[in-house]
Amino acid sequence: MRLADQVSGALLLVFGIGFAVGARRYPYWTPHGPGSGFLPLWLGLTMAVLAAALLVGATRRAGPGGAWLPGGRAFTRLIVVVVATALFIWLMPWLGMAPGTFLFLVALLRFLEGHGWGTTLGVAVATTTVNWLVFMYWLSVPFPIGVLGF
Amino acid sequence: MDLFANLALGFGVALTPMNVLLAVAGVIMGTLIGALPGVGPASGVALLLPLTFGMSPTSGIILLSALYAGSMYGGTITSVLINTPGESASVVTCIDGYQMALQGRAGPALGVAAFGSFVAGTAGVVLLMTMSPLLAKWALSFGPPETFALMLLGLTTVTGLTGDDALKGYISMVLGLMLAMVGFDIVSGDARYAFGINEMADGVDFLPVAIGLFGFGEVLAGAEGAAKMEILHAKYGLRDVMLTATDWARSRWPIVRGTFLGFFIGVLPGAGPTIASFLSYTLEKKVSRHPEEFGHGAIEGVAGPESANNAASAGAMVPMLTLGIPGSATTAVMLGGLMMWGLRPGPLLFEKNPDFVWGLIASLYLANVLLLILNIGFIPPFERALRLPYTILMALIIVFCVTGAYAQSNKLWDVGQMLVFGVLGYLMRKLGYSPAALVLALVLGPLAERALRQSLIISDSGLMIFFTRPISAVLVIAALAAVAVPLVRALTDALRRRAVVPA
Structure with a gap:
């Protein structure tokens, strides 16, 4: 489970950053208020923070934990x-x-x-x-x- | 009285032969889905949604809500007879229900659950009927900031309560919101994150995701080990499920308490039947004069929670219909259905589609009567259905997932999406993420984004608009509190472990 959390945390971190970078291609703010890149940017950044917390938490956890996939x-x-x-x-x-x-x-x-x-x-x-x-x-x-x- | 005129209108809609037939079909399928371990009410609703495309929205919601009510009754059968909950709202029923069955009292256990469910379900609809119009009228005054604040509250509370791991719950929610961003933006017309693929530009469709995460995902979780089930043999003829005078005396108040507790828990966004049943069990044990009997076949331990989960399923309809905020995974899927049928859930629904709303309410009364008859007189056929091997059931559900995902848009792309989200749903379950939070966020995402942008347009102080208007301020602060408590704990845990190593 620890490894699984590390892997999923890392993947989600990359995904979050990629999403935020991708959001820069759409306007953040327009004369009519927030643009189509506004919420995606913040969501990407939020995901990156949450995923980083998961990654750090899992890495600091003692012991590998139980298996999560059936064998x-x-x-x-x-x-x-x-x-x-x-x-x-x-x-x-x-x-x-x-x-x-x-x-x-x-x-x-x-x-x-x-x-x-x-x-x-x-x-x-x-x-x-x-x-x-x-x-x-x-x-x-x-x-x-x-x-x-x- | 307005109420009675509306109710008459509702019964006029609900009692047409087609709709009565659908309610009967719904309660039977719901009872089966509730009884079969490995398929919950959310999967049932997602799997049946494609069938409703050929119907009017009113007929569709009658089928789905009858199914939801039925699944609350059906879960009991499995809990009592095989000590395995058919769905999560019947988990606590296993404790005393199975003990009663071991003592040869399976009949009264099922009987009290059926009577309690009937009383609670019916009272729940009465409360739903009287409260919803008032709430809808109040919500009519909501502007974009209040709408956004309400959605934020719905998202955060559901997320905080669905998983064991709050951090993973919020990750699931944010992932759902991110998926909701994919495709054409209504305001600017930008095809966001489409990568030049036409199907991506159309956005991530709700139905294949719901069928995948709930239907296919649950089947995969069950597929890895098709468990052999031991079904207790017992008698459930009409005479066997009748309660003795002592049983009545002991279950009367638990049923009443379970009804009110369940309904109000159900109304809260984020807390559905499962939580209601747990709270009711705890409450009954606390107020009981013989708490030592709990866990050894106390009838109160069946009567209370079984009433509470039915009342809560009626209560969960209140925020879905009046505010457009679902209170549980099942109502989230229903809300997606409402939008697919072209209805706009929210306070205007009561004004613009009275036949839909009141038809639904009337059909819930009908469903509860049908369920009482079904669960008092027809337990044996359901018990026999439980003997259907899971291996066959699994194959049938997969066929239904594939068919259903194709039926909406007639595109294989959607079936592929269903498969991908099915595997994702399996992994999420295994790793402790929350599929329910993802689906809820996907449904609410576009609405929340629009409300957020509209709020920021009318605001001249940026995000402060959410705090300067009293209703939205209360809602946003409640939402932030719901996030802050578990998340701060998770973050400090993570940081404390890090602090051990000098930076």
């Missing part, structure tokens, strides 16, 4: 879920919403969680259908249509 299998699960979701989103324009949803659910339920094929297909088909009916049919959201034509 082993739990961490793997986490990464798999994030990557699967990212693939689902990234492939959506090509695959289409409905087939994407179906494949995503099959991948997660069958291969990550180890549910039986019966449960997996049941949940995947039902969810894909309901999702399609509600959003595409009822709310007419134009979801991407994939190579399969639906």
Whole structure:
């Protein structure tokens, strides 16, 4: 946790300073009062101060503290879920919403969680259908249509 | 009477078949969301927001507020039966509720929670209905300095109370305000921090951020270890949840105290149902003649907090509707919804959209009646829903997050944003930052900036304008005090540690 606080503190410090520097590209004050760079500058500086306090506080803390990220299998699960979701989103324009949803659910339920094929297909088909009916049919959201034509 | 005419108008709106149906759907989904550990009311509201795009704003808010009320009831079921709070406002219910269940009194525990919630929820709406118009009328006189001061107070108090670590809470808030700066500035037209990307120039959208931080982020936190839950077997037929005369005698006053305490805590910006339930538990233990029974199945320990959290959820609507300042994470998400539907929350809402406001109030009465019936007569189906494996639930929520993020703007960019903020939300939770403070700041950021600039334009003494007007002075000083106390402590701690090393 100490290292995590140091890293996040340092990143936020850089972000705050960068934000404040970026704010200088917009007018700070105009004849009509505060310009579009006014609040961003102060926010950036405030962030820099807060992040510095976090960084200093964490550095002075005794002992590294407990782990904050899960290890082993739990961490793997986490990464798999994030990557699967990212693939689902990234492939959506090509695959289409409905087939994407179906494949995503099959991948997660069958291969990550180890549910039986019966449960997996049941949940995947039902969810894909309901999702399609509600959003595409009822709310007419134009979801991407994939190579399969639906 | 004005009030009754308005209420009649409200019931006229709320009792149309479509809106009754939505209220029923809302309370059922809310109870489920409250009962399932790992999905809280804020996620529920964020996930359902995209569904409301096809509806009128009134129907939308009826669905969402019924869901909010339902989640307060539903959290109890999990607390009592599996000793795991379904959402944070039911944490204290675990203490005595689970003990009662172990003694075979799960029925009365759920029963007193349902009755208490009903009394408190209904009384809360009465108070909401009578107080809000007065507050709105008073707030009409607010100029930009008062508006800004009020937002500042809302931001600082919510932030100070949501996290364990005040410094990280304020960092989360400032981060939210910074994100609110991205995109076109209304006054000058500058595309701030857009880096030439069109999507960035449109700004950071509230909905993908809320769905990501709350929905996806919570799922990820749960994904790392899908816990096996032990559900206590008990009877919850109609006869089992009825209370004995002794139970009534013991719970009567805790319910009344919880109602008033909860409502007024809920009205305060920044203090929502969770804090109300904790305070009620403490209060009941203090005034009880047998404090030693608390922790071993005292019915007062269920009756008080469960009433308080329902009253508080009604109370939290007061500042949201009248001032445009949400009192909790859930109302912050609702406020974002209000703005997406094209409504301007604030004192004018009561004048310009009476059918919306009074329809909402009437539907809250309806929701409480529906919830009483649901939670007295239909506990078994909810208990069965708890047996749905988390692994399946998680996959379904992710699909819903992706769909919802796409549905608003039909852009994959927003879905990507949802994913990024989901991962960020997970990291924030793990590292002790406050996603609620970030979302609140993102919602209030543009409004606060406009109020600040308008104040400085009309001021001829710079920032002093906030201190020369009495209302804004009181609010700003309260806001500064809310920041100063924990922050000064954090800074002095940091400096004291530094002082050990000679400079």
